[in-house]
Amino acid sequence: MNCGSEKVIYMDNNATTRVAPEVVDAMMPFLTDCYGNPSSMHTFGGMVGRAIEQARAQVAELLGADPEEIVFTSCGTESDSTAILSALQTYPENRHVMTTRVEHPAVKNLCESLTQLTGHKHRTTRLMVDEDGLLDMESYKQALSDDTAIISIMWANNETGVIFPVEEMAAMASERGILFHTDAVQAVGKIPINMRKNTIDFLSLSGHKLHAPKGVGVLYVRKGTPFVPFLNGGHQERGRRGGTENVASIIGLGRACELAAQSLQDENTRVKALRDKLEKELLATIPKSMLNGHPEKRLPNTSNISFEFVEGEAILLHMNQYNICASSGSACTSGSLEPSHVMRAMGVPFTAAHGSIRFSLSIYNTEEEVDLVLDKMPAIIANLRELSPFWEETE
């Protein structure tokens, strides 16, 4: 199938990323010749088992973790569910859960349906964010309670890229003996992470956000953390996750983690510079545009900009004409009728929330691509504003 990938200007890397060619190379043998089952007794299968252990070591290396702390799963959502439900089963008497208002649906919707899942009524604290998308540490401290079963706070927000001080928060939790989970799906590979230097108990990551394929994720489980599996079955993953391994993708994820460690600097210098150029010039050339999210405490690749008085889906479709891929927090793109919960939690005014566009870059983006986007965007916004009944009123 020709999907036109060669012409695409892909700035939607927080949605998913291109599988690195090196990752594809690493995976190929496991999709062809090396089809053995890693649990088999014969050498043919055993070799595959050893390859998985190598991948585990590669993931552990990127996270500053021990290989036995790495559990392969099918996706970030499975990792999130596993961590949170494990904690609730470990401490069935603890009926308090803490999270934020800006979590990814994988955590947000899970926390909203805990009663159905566990049969118990839980108190859920959903921490507010300020207009920059930052959490208030005071309210966090105050919400910690003796019956808190689990705290789940994302490392970096997928829509704005805003980074939360999860290590600091985990330290406070661990002083009180409370389990701490972080959805680090957007953070891993973009900012340095060293699990040896913090007290986070569970961390979720997803392969396809860091140039590995879709359908593979990881749950980091700190050594000594009580754990109840989500998928029960065979002895795979040392009994922590039943089900025959998604071998090729696991191998791919291992290689992707190795590559991510190598490109971390590039991500934080060159990619960041591209992002900054894009952002600075869009804000300068397009009137009534504003940045969503704290300007510094942010991932190096993400820029979320609101263009007031126009609607996000309409902007995206115009960008689509030039093969520019990005995302929006507008109501019409979410399939619901309200703008994104992140924009609402930050109190972004309606004039701007519906017109928010997220650009998320990767190491594969070039300056030429940024220039092309900068060339096209002002006219797209101006044309849509011509149509908008609210625009002239502000002129």
Added chain:
Amino acid sequence: MWEYTDKVQQHFMNPQNVGELEKPSGTGDVGSLSCGDALKLTIEVDDNGIITDAKFKTFGCASAIASSSVLTEIIKGMSIEEASKLTNEDIAEALGGLPKEKMHCSVMGREALEAAIADFKGVILPMAEGEVVCECFGVTDLEIIRAIKESDLRSVEEITNFTKAGGGCGKCEDRLREILQQTVEGIAAEKTKPHKDQRMTTLQKIKKIEQVLEREIKPTLKKDGGDIELVDVDGDFVTVSLRGACSGCQSSRTTLKEYVEKKLREQVVDTLIVEEEK
């Protein structure tokens, strides 16, 4: 990614009649920034009651812009009387259809037109006088009841798709279910009354037949592995072709007469005769 028809894309990329008439005979201003879509329609009406010009300004997604643009094209040259009869389905149809979640965009078009006509006539729309059911989007019970009747809505989800009611916090869902039930019961009661006036145009008849086939007859036949297609409608003669397990089935004649014909007579016109394609 929404599946938009070529027509929607054309009207979105090259919207027609954009702007605002300087001295409009009527103005319709509906929606708001907070709702995520808004439309300002201005119309010019001549002494004979014909809409001679129409312009729009829209804040919203592609289907909102396309609905507004096609609306201005449709109504130009229409008499006020004709334009008053325009439904949201007409707007959606002119665009070759809209994704079901986007039907509210066509409803917005119809609302703006009604508001513009009311403004022209100097009357106040009754819709605004209803009781607000959905606080998030300011939708009244009268608007909801009307949408249920006009578009034959059968679930809360459909109500949300057409009117946006219930699409925000969702607190009004129970009330929507209640309104739906009452309205549907009301429609059913009306239907059992003998229809005196059955003068449907052929087009209306075909549409109605297709609707009954899609909504009721097809799903039932499919349960038994069968299917049905409408081939032709000529006066009261409806030609269909039975597919799948139904074709060649011994009891297909019974199915046709006892089930399909009966259903269509009940719900469309009671003189219809259903025959299988030879």
